[in-house]
Amino acid sequence: MPLGVRIFLVYFVFVGLTGWFVLSTVMDEIRPGMRQSTEETLVDTANLLAELLRDDVQAGTLAQSRLPELLTAYGQRQPQARIWGVEKSAVSHRIYVTDARGIVLIDSSGIGVGQDYSRWNDVYLTLRGQYGARSSREDPDDPESSVMYVAAPIVADGEILGVVSVAKPNRTLQPYIERSQRRLAWFGAGLIGLGLLVGGLLSWWLSRALGRLTRYAQAVSAGERAELPHYRGGELAQLAGAVEHMRTELEGKAYVEHYVHSLTHELKSPLAAIRGASELLRGEMPAEQRARFVDNIDSESERLQQLVERLLALAQVEQRQGLEERVAVPLHGLIEELCQAQAARLQRAGVLVDDRVDAQLAVSGERFLLKQALANLLDNALDFTLPGGTLRFSARRQGERVTLCLFNPGPAIPDYALGRLTERFYSLPRPQTGRKSTGLGLNFVQEVAELHGGLLQVVNADGGVEARLELPVHPD
Template structure:
């Protein structure tokens, strides 16, 4: 029962059954074409001849039929002709058959018609149609079918040898197929068990053949990579959150402890400071959760056509007072009627984060250049500032949550702004690049343009 429960065994059994059935059908078809069809052709020819001879007998009598039968026996033909005409009283009027049944069978007969040549006997067999004529006479006509019988015997002997060989081949082939499939399924199971044991780096071996099991392995490997990345992301976020919480929680605890001995005026200041710290922590958690939801694709984006030109102008207008307050020039050059398909709220927040990031790190009197234009691969959006920029060795890390370059330490923030931008870009199937604005940082974001 355990063997029958095996998928690979059942598949091999199905293969063996289909193979055997296919070979049997081919053998039956070959037998019909080689044996049955020629026999049927001989039978049809003899039936037609018998009908003509009966008509001749009725119209011209026995003597005319005897002449016809004897002439038929001497005519060259692919098959030797045989006959016997017996009168109603049992007198043999004409024959070249060595023997026949004493009583008419009114059906097809097989009669031995051995031939003697040069003192040697050669086995021959005739297919004979035995019929009774209207006046009681008996007419038998036939043809030599020894060649068909020889072929029939050869096919039967060959089949007797072929069947055991075919059975062995089917069993061997089915066993090999069962083992091959079983090994590959076992490899998938072994990988799954190692992953369950905690090794998320394990992957299912793929042969590169492109078959069903390979495609399944590739899909499962992609799933494992996603799981590993998610678990690593959770671990990294947990470590980062724990690290980021240590200082504000310590500060919050110190402020709460100071409340016990503080004067009324001092208490109000400490409570306000503690409240600000709590709000700051709340904003940090909100940002972390939003990034996590986007990266895990639990956020259901409202994908629709978005006018990127108008969105960028709105974001620039929103941050214009902030830039003016810091003494910055916010230069906007946006091509009209640029459109993409995406979630407008997420896109607005991502663009807003880029502008806010540039404002934070650009010293007073600096310039922020915001541009968007059509490109061969979509819509090219660029935000460049004249701040300190990001060293090349840190550019790949700036999208990691809580990462802050040394130059960013004096600037308030959590290190989450560019992480959110990267998550939104990935959600929209777009690319984000960081370059040198000489001086400052240039962020280039290529969005897919709306088709049509």
Template sequence: MRPRTAASGATSRRTRIFIGIVLVYCAGIALLLYRVVGDIDPRYRESAEESLVEVSQLMASLVEQDVIAGAINTGRLEPLFRSAYAREFSAQIYGLHKTRVELRMYVTDRNGHVVFDSTGRDTGADYSRWTDVRRALNGEYGARTTRDIASDPRTSVMYAAAPVRWGDEIVGVVSVGKPVQSFGQFVQDARSRTLWVGAGSALALLLLALIMSVWLVRPFGLISDYWRWLRRQRDLTFGRMARRAADTLRGGLREMRDALTGRSYVAEYVQTFTHEIKSPLSAIRGAAELLQEAGMSEAERTHFLANIANETQRIQDIVDRMMQLTALETQRALDRSENVALAELLHEVAAAAQGAAAKRQIRLHVNIDSQAWVEGDPFLLRQAVSNLLDNAIDFSPAGAEVALALHAGPREARLTVRDHGPGIPDYARDQIFEKFYSLARPHSHKRSTGLGLAFVKEIATLHRGRIELANAPRGGTIATLTLPLRSPG
């Protein structure tokens, strides 16, 4: 059986998450569309009913004009509706072409018996039990919806009634009706449009879900990392837990950002790396070809062998730094964290660099105005300061001084490394922290791997700090590593 790799496990997890997102989203969209589409018909009915109420009141006022001694006279209603039904017209109402009047009306007396029916079908019928008539005779608002054919919902007709008054007495009811089918085309069109919009939105958001599903693998890792960190701690405070959570979340956001630019980021990384190792590889190949020639003196042979060893070491340095930097960039938060005394750290770094500084007669001076503690990884912080100090030594002229200083403010500590070299050229200020970007050393005219300052920047970010490089007022460069303070104890 083929073993399950970490990559296939991550892919499987992303697939499951994506399927879960799709199912949840589809269920949500389906429920939303069901509610919206189901609500379209009632909204159109409400609009139609509002119009029927006004028409019924208007017709009731008309009928009241012909009430004599409490008796309703419907003599002029029949020719009115016969003429209306016979009218020929053409009205294009958006997608509906209307050619005939479909409005209905009937009138009842005070007992609920029909004295006029515009359709001519139910004159003389007892409508006293219909809701619209019964409520209107009681002086209330009455309405109903009834099917002409009980088994066919498409024959439904909406009615709204108004009382016919003679003085203070209700002597009858006027009820105006409209077939639901007359505005059913609007309902159908609105439903179709809603479904198309919903389907289009669903497809667009599913594409977004596909992208987000890749990212959502991250939060599970964030929670797992945070939980592992909690289990390793012996002394926990709310402040430390909140800071750790913020660091972990910040790391996850960086991963999301990198996921967006992942392909171009990797392509740029590989292209730059290839460019950087091309020069040492060419030097190694050239030296190797020359070594194959006959008649070369021992001194020349030793020189070219030394070149091969130096260029090989340079490639090794680039690879090692790249691996360290990549490990930092994929780290969401610090794996280990403890109280770090910055004064002691500066003294340790200065002592370790004494040998390299002495070779070029460079004096190291450490100035600490007050003790300061930060929460972090002492190994990474030591590497960051060492990188800054190595740069200062490399760019300082022989016999100069490099100053390391620690200044503690109310909330932050500033570690500075000052040299008296040529400073940062104007053209390099915006690129100084870019990977593989390096300036030639004044004494050797050689360049470094160009990864040191990028490495320091990543360490500063992991410690919620920042790194800045600037030209000093009286020449040279001053590097400032700023870190948030942590109280001792």
């Protein structure tokens, strides 16, 4: 299972369980919390009514006062109030007053007048100087029919004259409880969902970051050119730096060993030729033969110099993991510049150049490397072009890619050699001299092409050979 998925699952379980626990706890607290708030309001209301009723109860004129009429009118009121989206169309308080014996004097509902309520806790406790409250069901079989009763003593000269009780059915609170629970459920689910989304994004980001570093390590292990992932700091940036440092150290050691072996192998032939010629020159020989051996020494020395220079250039390209710059490089102007630099050789060989590349066509890359790559292609094409031949440059654009083609007339490449032309130190004999080159030119071009995200192909064409260099086009 991927690390990102495991992290997300752990996060999912933690956030889910935490969210469920917190949400369920808060949901369970809504009902008692709202009832406690309502009870506190009933306490205030009962005590206020106790003060208002004290004089009438003390004088014994409560029944003759306007209070029964007012309570009846109160019970018939229709507030038409909209509270938190809940419509309230009727009042729900029940108010009754008892004397010091617990006998109901007045009742806003009209059902308890004259009855003995002294056994009910609200009246019973209040008459004994305690806090009187109770919760009773209107229907014994229906737990939702419970009613809260809160009482306050009617006191005059330190004596309890009676009790006033205020009642409120719990069912009138249910719409507000349900609304709060719904809102809290949606809000909690949203927070949990947001938390899981953040966790998912975090897991995806971490998995993607580690995946980029893993792919980089795998590419380096496979010997492929790869660009080091860039991170903005932290442990991932340190890890990437450590991997890159390890790659540099390991590749540097292996690279030096490889090149020492390759260079040693390739230097044997020209050094043997130089040594043999120098030994022969120590003896007496005709001047014409001596001049031939001196020419051999010069040519082999030049070959050694070219080998060293091209190895150094190739080593610099192979060690690079990316381009130092990406600029627009016009192909037509670059070809003209190279042809001018090779004008003497072209004239001496009697070879013409046909540049058919559009002057407006430009590729994206590092100009110095592209110039070196095209110079190697041009050198290779000149080596295989007979006097009087014409080299032809052309280019075609396909989407975001440009394919630059260099055609040279001459013998076709044998089938066995087509797949090996870009191998290091592999070379075919030149038609005019029969000698081989260093075998590094096309390998260098291939490295430059891959560094630019491109491709090199050398194929047989009608009447000759065509080298195709595919590169990214520069955005207009």
